[in-house]
Structures are given as structure tokens and as C-alpha cells.
Amino acid sequence: MFDSADLEHRMDKAQYQTEEPLLRRALLDAQYALASRPGFPVLIIIGGVDGAGKGETVNLLNEWMDPRHIHTHAFSEPTGEEAERPPMWRYWRVLPPKGNIGIFFGSWYTAPLLRRVLGDDGQDALDSHVAAILRHERMLVDEGVLLIKFWFHLSKDQQRKRLKALESDPKTRWRVTPDEWRRFRKYDRFRAVSADVVRQTSTAGAPWIVVPGADHRYRSITAGRILLEALQARLAHVPEVHTEAPAPLPQLENVKLLRDLDLGKKLGKRRYERRLEKLQGELNLLSRAKRFRHRALAVVFEGSDAAGKGSTIRRVTAALDARFFRVIPIAAPSEEERAHPYLWRFWRHLPPHGRVTLFDRSWYGRVLVERVEGFCAQPDWMRAYSEINDFEDQIAASGTVLSKFWLQISPEEQLRRFKEREDIAHKRFKITADDWRNRERRDAYEAAVADMVDRTSSRSAPWTLVEAEDKNYGRIKVLQTLVDQLDAAL
Amino acid sequence: MFDSADLEHRMDKAQYQTEEPLLRRALLDAQYALASRPGFPVLIIIGGVDGAGKGETVNLLNEWMDPRHIHTHAFSEPTGEEAERPPMWRYWRVLPPKGNIGIFFGSWYTAPLLRRVLGDDGQDALDSHVAAILRHERMLVDEGVLLIKFWFHLSKDQQRKRLKALESDPKTRWRVTPDEWRRFRKYDRFRAVSADVVRQTSTAGAPWIVVPGADHRYRSITAGRILLEALQARLAHVPEVHTEAPAPLPQLENVKLLRDLDLGKKLGKRRYERRLEKLQGELNLLSRAKRFRHRALAVVFEGSDAAGKGSTIRRVTAALDARFFRVIPIAAPSEEERAHPYLWRFWRHLPPHGRVTLFDRSWYGRVLVERVEGFCAQPDWMRAYSEINDFEDQIAASGTVLSKFWLQISPEEQLRRFKEREDIAHKRFKITADDWRNRERRDAYEAAVADMVDRTSSRSAPWTLVEAEDKNYGRIKVLQTLVDQLDAAL
Numbered sequence: 005m006f007d008s009a010d011l012e013h014r015m016d017k018a019q020y021q022t023e024e025p026l027l028r029r030a031l032l033d034a035q036y037a038l039a040s041r042p043g044f045p046v047l048i049i050i051g052g053v054d055g056a057g058k059g060e061t062v063n064l065l066n067e068w069m070d071p072r073h074i075h076t077h078a079f080s081e082p083t084g085e086e087a088e089r090p091p092m093w094r095y096w097r098v099l100p101p102k103g104n105i106g107i108f109f110g111s112w113y114t115a116p117l118l119r120r121v122l123g124d125d126g127q128d129a130l131d132s133h134v135a136a137i138l139r140h141e142r143m144l145v146d147e148g149v150l151l152i153k154f155w156f157h158l159s160k161d162q163q164r165k166r167l168k169a170l171e172s173d174p175k176t177r178w179r180v181t182p183d184e185w186r187r188f189r190k191y192d193r194f195r196a197v198s199a200d201v202v203r204q205t206s207t208a209g210a211p212w213i214v215v216p217g218a219d220h221r222y223r224s225i226t227a228g229r230i231l232l233e234a235l236q237a238r239l240a241h242v243p244e245v246h247t248e249a250p251a252p253l254p255q256l257e258n259v260k261l262l263r264d265l266d267l268g269k270k271l272g273k274r275r276y277e278r279r280l281e282k283l284q285g286e287l288n289l290l291s292r293a294k295r296f297r298h299r300a301l302a303v304v305f306e307g308s309d310a311a312g313k314g315s316t317i318r319r320v321t322a323a324l325d326a327r328f329f330r331v332i333p334i335a336a337p338s339e340e341e342r343a344h345p346y347l348w349r350f351w352r353h354l355p356p357h358g359r360v361t362l363f364d365r366s367w368y369g370r371v372l373v374e375r376v377e378g379f380c381a382q383p384d385w386m387r388a389y390s391e392i393n394d395f396e397d398q399i400a401a402s403g404t405v406l407s408k409f410w411l412q413i414s415p416e417e418q419l420r421r422f423k424e425r426e427d428i429a430h431k432r433f434k435i436t437a438d439d440w441r442n443r444e445r446r447d448a449y450e451a452a453v454a455d456m457v458d459r460t461s462s463r464s465a466p467w468t469l470v471e472a473e474d475k476n477y478g479r480i481k482v483l484q485t486l487v488d489q490l491d492a493a494l
Numbered sequence: 495m496f497d498s499a500d501l502e503h504r505m506d507k508a509q510y511q512t513e514e515p516l517l518r519r520a521l522l523d524a525q526y527a528l529a530s531r532p533g534f535p536v537l538i539i540i541g542g543v544d545g546a547g548k549g550e551t552v553n554l555l556n557e558w559m560d561p562r563h564i565h566t567h568a569f570s571e572p573t574g575e576e577a578e579r580p581p582m583w584r585y586w587r588v589l590p591p592k593g594n595i596g597i598f599f600g601s602w603y604t605a606p607l608l609r610r611v612l613g614d615d616g617q618d619a620l621d622s623h624v625a626a627i628l629r630h631e632r633m634l635v636d637e638g639v640l641l642i643k644f645w646f647h648l649s650k651d652q653q654r655k656r657l658k659a660l661e662s663d664p665k666t667r668w669r670v671t672p673d674e675w676r677r678f679r680k681y682d683r684f685r686a687v688s689a690d691v692v693r694q695t696s697t698a699g700a701p702w703i704v705v706p707g708a709d710h711r712y713r714s715i716t717a718g719r720i721l722l723e724a725l726q727a728r729l730a731h732v733p734e735v736h737t738e739a740p741a742p743l744p745q746l747e748n749v750k751l752l753r754d755l756d757l758g759k760k761l762g763k764r765r766y767e768r769r770l771e772k773l774q775g776e777l778n779l780l781s782r783a784k785r786f787r788h789r790a791l792a793v794v795f796e797g798s799d800a801a802g803k804g805s806t807i808r809r810v811t812a813a814l815d816a817r818f819f820r821v822i823p824i825a826a827p828s829e830e831e832r833a834h835p836y837l838w839r840f841w842r843h844l845p846p847h848g849r850v851t852l853f854d855r856s857w858y859g860r861v862l863v864e865r866v867e868g869f870c871a872q873p874d875w876m877r878a879y880s881e882i883n884d885f886e887d888q889i890a891a892s893g894t895v896l897s898k899f900w901l902q903i904s905p906e907e908q909l910r911r912f913k914e915r916e917d918i919a920h921k922r923f924k925i926t927a928d929d930w931r932n933r934e935r936r937d938a939y940e941a942a943v944a945d946m947v948d949r950t951s952s953r954s955a956p957w958t959l960v961e962a963e964d965k966n967y968g969r970i971k972v973l974q975t976l977v978d979q980l981d982a983a984l
Contacts, residue, residue: 059815066816071808072854078817084574109817178782292668318561325549326556327568327599339829364562 005199009157009214015221027228028068034235035069035105042103042343044148044238048231049111051202052156053194054184055166056217061156061227062107068228075100079110088300088356090402091115092140096351101343102148112137117201121194130197134204136394143391145209146384147345150238153210154227155202156217160191166218258454267414267473276476283483284323290487291324291360295494300355300404303486304366307411308449309439310421311472312479316411317362319479320486324360334365346370346388347395355404367392371456376448389459400464405493408465409482410453411472415446495689499647499704505711517718518558524725525559525595532593532833534638534728538721539601541692542646543684544674545656546707551646551717552597558718565590569600578790578846580892581605582630586841591833592638602627607691611684620687624694626884633881635699636874637835640728643700644717645692646707650681656708748944757904757963766966773973774813780977781814781850785984790845790894793976794856797901798939799929800911801962802969806901807852809969810976814850824855836860836878837885844889857882861946866938879949890954895983898955899972900943901962905936 015023038046048065050058066074077098086094092112100106116133119125125133144151158166167184170176187194206212213230217223271279290296303320305313321329332353341349347367355361371392375385399406413421422439442449461467468485472478505513528536538555540548556564567588576584582602590596606623609615615623634641648656657674660666677684696702703720707713761769780786793810795803811819822843831839837857845851861882865875889896903911912929932939951957958975962968 059817062816063812063814067808067812070804071811071816071819071821071852072804072823074816075820076816107816314560314562318557321561322553322557324553326552326561326564326566326597327549329561330565331561333562362561 005203006157006195006214009216010159011216012218013216013222013226014219015225017221020221020225023225027225027232031068031228031232031235032070034232034239035073037239038105038235039070039073039103042101044150045100045102045343046105046150046152046235047100047144048105048107049113049151049153050107050109050156051111051113051153051198051212052215052217053158053163053191054187055163055170056156056158057215057220057223058109058156058217060220061154061215061224062109064224065107065228065231069105073103074105074107076107076109079108079114085356089354090398090404092398093351093354096348099149099344099348101340103343112140113201113205117194117198120197121190130201134201136398137205138207139390139394141205141207141210143347143387143394144345146387149345150234151210152231152234153205153212154230155198155212155214156223157214158217160195162218163188163191258458259450261454261457261469262412262450265412265469265471267412267417267471269471269477270474271476271480273476276480279480280319280483283480283487284319286487287320287323287483287490288325290490290494291328293494296490297358298403299494300357301360301486301490302355302399302404302406303360303362304368304406304408305362305364305411306366306368306372306409306453307470307472308413308418308446309442310418310425311411311413312475313364313411315475316409316472316479316482317364319483320362323483328358329360329362330355331362331364334363334369347391350395354399357403367395368456368460371460372449372452373442375452376445389456392460393462396460396462396465400462405490406465407486407489408460408467409470409485410457410467411470411478413473415443417473418443495693496647496685496704499706500649501706502708503706503712503716504709505715507711510711510715513715517715517722521558521718521722521725522560524722524729525563527729528595528725529560529563529593532591534640535590535592535834536595536640536642536725537590537634538595538597539603539641539643540597540599540646541601541603541643541688541702542705542707543648543653543681544677545653545660546646546648547705547710547713548599548646548707550710551644551705551714552599554714555597555718555721559595563593564595564597566597566599569598569604575846579844580888580894582888583841583844586838589639589834589838591830593833602630603691603695607684607688610687611680620691624691626888627695628697629880629884631695631697631700633837633877633884634835636877639835640724641700642721642724643695643702644720645688645702645704646713647704648707650685652708653678653681748948749940751944751947751959752902752940755902755959755961757902757907757961759961759967760964761966761970763966766970769970770809770973773970773977774809776977777810777813777973777980778815780980780984781818783984786980787848788893789984790847790892791850791976791980792845792889792894792896793850793852794858794896794898795852795854795901796856796858796862796899796943797960797962798903798908798936799932800908800915801901801903802965803854803901805965806899806962806969806972807854809973810852813973818848819850819852820845821852821854824853824859837881840885845894847893857885858946858950861950862939862942863932865942866935879946882950883952886950886952886955890952895980896955897976897979898950898957899960899975900947900957901960901968903963905933907963908933 038044050062052058062076066076075098079094082091082094095108095112098106116125116130116137120127120130141151167180167188171180202212202214213227215223215226215230291301305317307313317331321331330353334349337349350363350367353361353363370380370388371385374380375382396406422443457467457469468481470478470481528534540552542548552566556566565588569584572581572584576587585598585602588596606615606620606627610617610620631641657670657678661670692702692704703717705713705716705720781791795807797803807821811821820843824839827839840853840857843851843853860870860878861875864870865872886896912933947957947959958971960968960971
């Protein structure tokens, strides 16, 4: 992987002085074209060996281009707020919006690589990280992010010379600490591990660019040129517009899943109230348990219109201390949310330790309403299943308990509730023309729901189908499930 | 202040059962009216003594209303990210947007009160906190926030009984720790200090509501009713619309400040380059100094169009490590920003320790473009001066060095630069019809600039007027000033 970069690459001063102003001008033009018509975000990942010019290149790019539209993020130890979420959270929170360039100095590669080099992780752990990174980057690229990955390389000999040179100059001496030399002694191992990772994660959509780092002129012009070419190519590229209606959905056998639900299940008022009080008490105790202080709970509520999501959520929150939960209603995304990849707006609401987040509708919108109404193209919702599985695996792996509920009612009951809502003043806001229209697509929605449940029920984040025709029965089933899942997890 | 609340206040069960459903329904209606036509945010502050029902009331409000539009925040110790900013930052970052209700459990009152009660602060320190709080709340109210402050009260005797009752019930025993009893022993002092603060901070726009906390029915209905009345009154209130043009600006003597600048000041290329290199080196060293790791730097750039803000900023950032600075270009606010008070979008970008934020235009827009173009009403920009002074005082008090530059050029030079921009392809994006129009209002802008400099130059955050007619001269003056200010501060 690094063989060609090991060779001597140089650029003389005259050539640099000819190329630099042209490159700079062209980069600035490309950057303004991007900013003035924000179609996509650019994310530049900087990796490589110490002394190979990572920091210098980052500074140079900021100097060459307009720093107002570049956001550079250096990642060292996670802050307290970051440490309480899945490891990817810190990268999601600073993902550049459309029209902007983000530079990540240090990235999701850093920790897995170093842990393997230092022997803290075995090869299996590294392989699994690499697989997760591949899926993550694939998702970013599919979401329209222009992802450019630079690996700055030095041969062992070059690195030794470089560290010595830095050390002997009083102006740069501070940059070489015993840490640098300690890492240098691991050069061979670092090289071997990183060569594997760089090779495995060089994909068509996001290849690594290995930049020989010894000669600063060659290195700078090379990195600048690669960036320019990538920007220009993408700016010139007119993305395919999916105007055709989505292909008809194959009617799978799996809708049986929903049709077979026994919507006749009922719970009388007396028993309901007794069980409600008992379950709320249990949930309250669990949420205050010592063991919960290093865990968190995320709950997803999905269901057709008028299925009772809101009133069920209120039976759950009534059991919780208001200081420790948040309800996130998911409607149309804001301007800022639209400028980011699809999952960004859900990542930002993940609960920290000891807290509960209840999502009233969720990331499943993509495979439900967006699929059925054709708001997103078929390839986009098709890939969403695995993206969502990845997202939820990360939530679960970080110790957050994830519960997901689908509330099911019959068309007749839905109609009854719609009419009731129209009659009751303070519920009228809840019924819109959309609701009536959605009713007509019930078959398409049911197919989408069945696919969703089939494809995204995992051991760590199973779907619970709730017979919600009788409100009492549905609410108790949700509370009982939450109590069981939380109890099992703690 | 608490005399009437000391008395016995009770509500019998029958009355509660009559009133509660009506109140609940009305609150929900008011909340939906607010959410469906988001005109203002609601902020509820919860204070008072332990055991007086603070937590219960917060939970009840979440139960009575729709928790999807309520955000409850409990403030305990600041997180790492919060501790590196001015104390108010943690409250700004979770301020509710328009249409939402925020509940602050603990607030800007908590720390000053407790520090005074425990004797860590003297009376002067408390007085100064109270004055700052008054200005802060005044600003929130002026910005349209409906601010409701509940103080839950118990007499000493009631508190003792309440703690004992909690202690003797196995279900609530966990709530009474030695801390509660330790605080109880300070009851008299806590009462005396808080009575003063509650009285002093009960203003027309944001009065404290002292709620007797002993009887849960009386307390709950009272808090709910007060909230309902405040919501209904505000929803019914049609805010004055300022349609008339702003009153003509008084032409003060102070424009001399700008007119007297010697725009003939120049710096030759050779000397410029030598000084640029030297100053960038000095700035770089200062930004890497150990002493800077617990400080931060915020720099404001204002100036007429084409005065050279962007190119000057690039001369500054070229001296800095890209990992440690951010440039924040200020243009029209986003949807999310418009839903918050004016200063919110600047608070969110304040640098943490060891970092530099450069604002390309800033919060001064309110007293410059918004004043001159009539984008905001005269009373609004008039009050902005003191709000900005408060904001900057907080920045400075937290250890952040704040530098502010006004770049001045002559009308002739501006015209020359506009024409040049139109000729150069990659600069064309920089010139718009607005720029030409703004030129015609030069007198009005100069008056606004002079007022701004007069009213917001403070010892900790002075304005530096920069003769920017000659770009070299202007850039060196900015760099030299930054180096001097940073050096003096560290």
C-alpha cells in the first residue's frame, strides 16, 4: 500500500512557485461554487504518521481557501458529553452541512488503529471496526457527502530524519515529545496495521489517497490537486434525478404479521388502572436504579395515524421524572437538518447516561412514509434498512436500551377516531388532510411496516407489535414491555 | 416576601377533582395554540426550598400538558464543555425556541444564592449577580420570551415535617439524604437571602410567583392556574407592529471619530512582508503558549463592504493552527436561529479554552445594518447596546480575550474595489446589488458606527478603528493589536 510512497518524491521551488498560485485560485473558485450553490458537504479525513505533514497540510488548506467555509475538528480524548454516547456521536455532531468543508484531524480510524498497534485489541476487534467503518462511509457517500481521505506517509528512515530535524530547530522543538519517539519505535507495527486498514477501506466511493510526506512542496501541491480534482468532478456532476414513480412494491407474505394481530384484545377499566399504576411504579423504580446511571433508554413509537402514540407516550412519561426524559416529536426536518445526512437529526438526540429519550415517530420515516409517498428514491430507502441496523447496533453497543413499538389499529377504528377528533375542539389540530389521504394507502403502508419489522428486528433492538385497538390494552402492553426490557438489561 | 405563603393554604379533594380536569384541558389547549402558531417561547424557572414540591410540579406539568413540546432541564454541576464558557452559556444552549415550553429546574439563581448562603460570597458579589440577572431577564423578556418564575415555599416547621414524612415512607426515603438535613439547618439563612433575591428580581416583566408548597393539591392547582393565565394573556395579546420608519437618526458629533481617521496611512510591500511574518510568528507563539490553554480568544471584524474583512481574517488565521480556530461568517439567521433570542446564535459559537473564534460580522449587525435599514424597531436596537455590553462583559469575565475591529475605507476606495470585484471572475460572488445600495446610505452607516464605538468600547473589550484604505497598513494594524492585546492578557 505504501510502496510507491516510500520512494523519493520531490518538487523544486520553481515548479512550486508556478503551480501554487494557480492551484490556490482554482481551489478558491471551486470552494465558492460549492458555497454559493450548496449541493453537498465535503469531508476531508486526515490520517498518517507523525511528522508527515498532517498539521501543515490542514493549515495550508485553511490558508489557501476561505476559512469561513471550512471547519477543522481535531479529535483527542472524548469530552464527558461525548463519552456518554456511542463512539460515532462526536463525529456526527460536527459533520459539515451542505456547502461546507469539514476537515477531521483524527477520525474514526484513530482509536481502532492505535488499539491494535498497542495490542489492546486483537485482529477480530479491528476487523469488526473496519467493517463498521466501511458501512459508515458507504452511508455518508450514499447520502451525498464528498469524502476525501488523505494518508500522509513517511518511510521509517524519513520519519527518523524528520523528527530529528524538528527537534534540532528551536522553533519546532516543542512538537517532538517522548511520545513521538515512543510511537516511532512502533513504526514497523504501525505501518503493517495501517497498511491493512488503508487497503481494506479504500473503496470506490471513498478511496484513501496516500501522500508521500517528506517533501513539503510535493506533498502540498499533491494534496491540493487531489482535493481540487475531487471538488471539480463533483461540482460538474449532475446527479441523477429520480423522477419516475417508485416501482410497485412486491406484496410479500409478511403482511400476515400485521393481519394476524388479534385486535380484539381488551382490558377492562378496573384492571387497566390497577396494572397501569403498578407498571408505572416499576418503571419509575427502574429509571431511578443505580444500575441505570451508566445506561440510557431510547424508545421509538411508530404507528398509523390516530393509533394512540401520543397518549401512550404520556402514560410512559407520567412514570418518569421530568428532569430525566425528553420527548422528540419527529416532523418535517428543519433547514439545518436537511443540510445533513438523513440520520444526523436522530443522532443529535441520543440520550446521555441515566436519561430517557422517547421518539414520537423516528428514523423509520424513511422506510415508511418516505417510501410509500415516494419522497425518497427506491435505492435510498432500500439502503436505509442496513443503515438503520448499523445505527441501532451502535446505540445498543453503547449500553443504551432501545425499545421499538408499532401500534396497530383497524381501518374502522381509525375512521372512528378521526371523526371523534374532528368533533373535539382540542383534538382538532391533530387531524389534517394528510391523515385522510394516508388512509387510502393502507395496503402500501402495511407492506412497508411488515418489511420494516422483518428487516430491522434484531436481538438488541426488537420490534414489539402492539394491538392498540383497545387503548387500555395497548398502553399496558407498551409499559409491560418496557419494564421487562429494562429489567432484563439492568 | 414569604409571609403570606407561610400561612396554611389547603384545597380539599373534591375541589381538586373538579378543578383539575378543567385546568388540564385548558392548559393543553393553550399549549397547542402556542405550538401551532409559534410566536414566542415560554421559559418556566423553578426555585424554592427542598421538599416544597418543585420536582412534583415539574412532573405534573409534563403530565398535564403534551410532553412533546416541553423540554425540562435540570442543572447540576456544569459539564466540561460548559465549564469552559461563561456561566450563562449552559442556559443559552438549551433556551426553548418559539412555540416551545422550557422548564429550568435550577437556574442562574441557584449558584449565587447558595454561595451567599454558605458564605462563599459576600453581599457585594450577590448584589452584582442580582444586577446581572435582572439585565439578563430583561433582555429575554424584551426578546419576546414569556418568563414565568415559580418559587416553592415551605415554612421551617412545614419543611421539617415534610422531610420527616418523606423519610418515613419507604418509597420516598431515598429522597432525603444527609444533604437535605444539612441544608435544613441553614433554613433561616437560606430564607433570608432568598427573600431578598426574590424581592429584588420580581420585575414587571418577570415577577416571581411564590407558591405555598405544603399542600400538594393547592400547590398544583395554583401553579397550573398561574401558568394558564400567563399563557392565555400572552396568546391573546397582539404585539405592536412597528411599521413606521425609524425616527431620523440624530447626527452626533461623534462621526468625527471616523472622519478624523488618517486614511492616507500606508505601508510599503517590503516592510509589510517583514512585519507580517514577524507578527504572525508572534501570534502563533502566543496561541500555543501554556498560559493560553485556560483562556480563549474571540475576535470581531466589522467594516463597510469591501473594507477587507475577509482578507484580513485570512492573514490572522494563517498564523494559527487550523485545529484551534473557527471562522464564523454571520449572514441572515437560519430558521432555528430566528426562533431564539437575538444573541443566541452568537452564544453558541463562543470558543472553549485554548481556542480562537473569528466572527466575520457579528452581533453588532443589530446596531449597524438592522438599525440603518430599519430591519428592527428603534427600541430594539436602542436596548441592544447594553445587552451587547452585558454579553461581552461575560465573555471577558470568563477569561476570553475579546478584540473588536472596525475597518474603515473611503467611499472612493470602496467604489474602486467594487469595480475591481466585478471585473475579477472569482471575486464576483462578493458583490451584490445590496452592496451598491448600502453605499448610498453611507452617512447613516457612519452615524451608526460612531454610536456603536462610543457605546460599546469598554476596558475589557475596546474597539480598534483600523485605517484600511491601504490593505497592508490595515492588516498589520490588526495583527499588531491582536498580539498586543493577547500578550497583555496572558
